Amino acid sequence: MYISSCPLRVSLFGGSTDNPFFVRKYGYGSVISFASNLKTYITLHEDKLGYNVEAGKFIINYSKREETQTIDSIKNDPVRVVLEHFRASPVTISMTSDAYSQGSGLASSSSYIISLIKSLSLFQGRQITDIDICKLAYQLELKINPYCGFQDPYGCGIGGFKRIEFFDNNTVKYDYLTTDLFDFYDAHLVFTGITRNSKTVLKDVSLNIEKSKPLLETVENAYNELKIGNYDKFLDLINLSWKQKKLTTPFITQNPIIQQIDSELSKNSSVISHKLCGAGNGGFFLVFSRPNTLRIAYPLVKIYPEPLGVVGRVL
Numbered sequence: 001m002y003i004s005s006c007p008l009r010v011s012l013f014g015g016s017t018d019n020p021f022f023v024r025k026y027g028y029g030s031v032i033s034f035a036s037n038l039k040t041y042i043t044l045h046e047d048k049l050g051y052n053v054e055a056g057k058f059i060i061n062y063s064k065r066e067e068t069q070t071i072d073s074i075k076n077d078p079v080r081v082v083l084e085h086f087r088a089s090p091v092t093i094s095m096t097s098d099a100y101s102q103g104s105g106l107a108s109s110s111s112y113i114i115s116l117i118k119s120l121s122l123f124q125g126r127q128i129t130d131i132d133i134c135k136l137a138y139q140l141e142l143k144i145n146p147y148c149g150f151q152d153p154y155g156c157g158i159g160g161f162k163r164i165e166f167f168d169n170n171t172v173k174y175d176y177l178t179t180d181l182f183d184f185y186d187a188h189l190v191f192t193g194i195t196r197n198s199k200t201v202l203k204d205v206s207l208n209i210e211k212s213k214p215l216l217e218t219v220e221n222a223y224n225e226l227k228i229g230n231y232d233k234f235l236d237l238i239n240l241s242w243k244q245k246k247l248t249t250p251f252i253t254q255n256p257i258i259q260q261i262d263s264e265l266s267k268n269s270s271v272i273s274h275k276l277c278g279a280g281n282g283g284f285f286l287v288f289s290r291p292n293t294l295r296i297a298y299p300l301v302k303i304y305p306e307p308l309g310v311v312g313r314v315l
Helices: 020-026 077-086 108-123 130-144 151-156 199-207 209-227 231-246 256-267
Strands: 002-013 028-045 058-061 065-068 092-097 161-167 172-176 186-191 273-276 284-289 300-303 311-314
Touching (some): 002 108, 002 151, 002 231, 020 028, 028 108, 028 209, 077 108, 077 130, 108 151, 151 161, 209 231, 256 273, 256 284
Antiparallel strands (some): 058 065, 186 300
């Protein structure tokens, strides 16, 4: 059996500047994000005499169960594109996560793809570096979502709190940041109860990509404040970035429940800063507060940076 895990990434600044249309137009994009302690998990197994070997079936277990004899009939998009790339023989794959993953805004599709690439590369005896896994994951995810941003795979597959820069020559640069911020403030994910498909939001952002340009300056300002330890200003800039993000497309807060929660968080005295994760209109809000002071009537989980990215092992 082959087991792998990959963090879900949490983006603080620069979402949309990693959009391939933005990087192509302006030559550069940048985000500040961290690989979180919440992860996706893959187990992969080929039986000795059973559904895989004898019946020739692929068995895929997630919130549903699929049994099929061909890869192209697999309905789970991340699984299908990875198995196609590896030209995999029939196997059994089980998928699970530490948090609601569908439409979460935490790049769960990228995380699952990376986890699965790791397991399959171990299964087939292939040597592949973590950064090459991220590169492959991005290429495969574009087959599912042509508007996928660079930060999703490159933020999940490589651990830590970091600034990531994207260049139009396909170069990716990492700058690892101190995690002292998380010693002074708590970070929580607040679940909205809303899941969505990000393609509608991302497509509209791509069609009006010039509206995302102010976000790039805010990334730079936040990076500079973090480097000198001005954490209060850094968190203030999260609120500014969230306001700028909402101006890029009305789809980000189109859902009335998202609007309601956003308003409540803005008025909550225990919340220092907040933003919606990912493309928007569902998933999780990221909330920063003083230690042990957050008072909010929604499901939440405390998070922190995970130093490791994708990992895998053989049992």
